[in-house]
Amino acid sequence: MTFLKRIFGSGKDSDTQCVEETVSKINSGEVNKIYPILKPGDWVGIRYGAIKQTILGTEDNPELVIGYGYDGPNNFIFLTHDMLQDKTIQQVFQEAIINLDAFDAPLNEVVLNKVIVSDGADFCSEKILSKTFMLDLHKRLNAKELLVSIPRRRNMMVTSRQAEPDILNKFMSVHSNTWKNDSYGTAPITNTLFVIGDGEINGIIRLNTEED
Numbered sequence: 001m002t003f004l005k006r007i008f009g010s011g012k013d014s015d016t017q018c019v020e021e022t023v024s025k026i027n028s029g030e031v032n033k034i035y036p037i038l039k040p041g042d043w044v045g046i047r048y049g050a051i052k053q054t055i056l057g058t059e060d061n062p063e064l065v066i067g068y069g070y071d072g073p074n075n076f077i078f079l080t081h082d083m084l085q086d087k088t089i090q091q092v093f094q095e096a097i098i099n100l101d102a103f104d105a106p107l108n109e110v111v112l113n114k115v116i117v118s119d120g121a122d123f124c125s126e127k128i129l130s131k132t133f134m135l136d137l138h139k140r141l142n143a144k145e146l147l148v149s150i151p152r153r154r155n156m157m158v159t160s161r162q163a164e165p166d167i168l169n170k171f172m173s174v175h176s177n178t179w180k181n182d183s184y185g186t187a188p189i190t191n192t193l194f195v196i197g198d199g200e201i202n203g204i205i206r207l208n209t210e211e212d
Helices: 002-008 013-028 044-048 089-102 125-129 131-141 165-180
Strands: 034-040 052-057 062-071 076-078 108-111 115-119 145-149 155-160 192-197 200-206
Touching (some): 131 192, 145 165, 155 165
Antiparallel strands (some): 052 062, 145 155, 192 200
């Protein structure tokens, strides 16, 4: 349990008990759904054995990674290498994406036919990994290419890459404000915009981090 205590971190007996109860439910099969979680490259879990796949950067110097874990009633328990048993990381990825596809993320068309926001639920940001979800956004926005912002957990904002300049300027402003504003209470993910084509990531736009 050392890894779990370091990840959840408070050291309180009540928190440790909650983690142990969730692990017990995982071991019994009561909790069995694995989900992906996007984390910045300096995520502490990497040092303590959590499995991950690198999306941006290199294996030695990751910028953005996917972690995996069980979504328990009180805790998200990250998968470590010793918990993989006979599964490969690719099998874990496939299982997690199936569960992610089935996750019902809220959608709010904040600018009609121009900008869509998905926020407030656990895996809104991770929906960028769901080809099914992103293909639906292509249709909703009638866009060949999408521009996607996921600056923080539980937050996604999407527009057409070919949107008019005033929409793109507002989009960039909201992304920047969300990235810099810790008052949202959710962990930062990345100060990067993603280009989506045919439902999949096919490009990135790194933004200036000098003032972050």
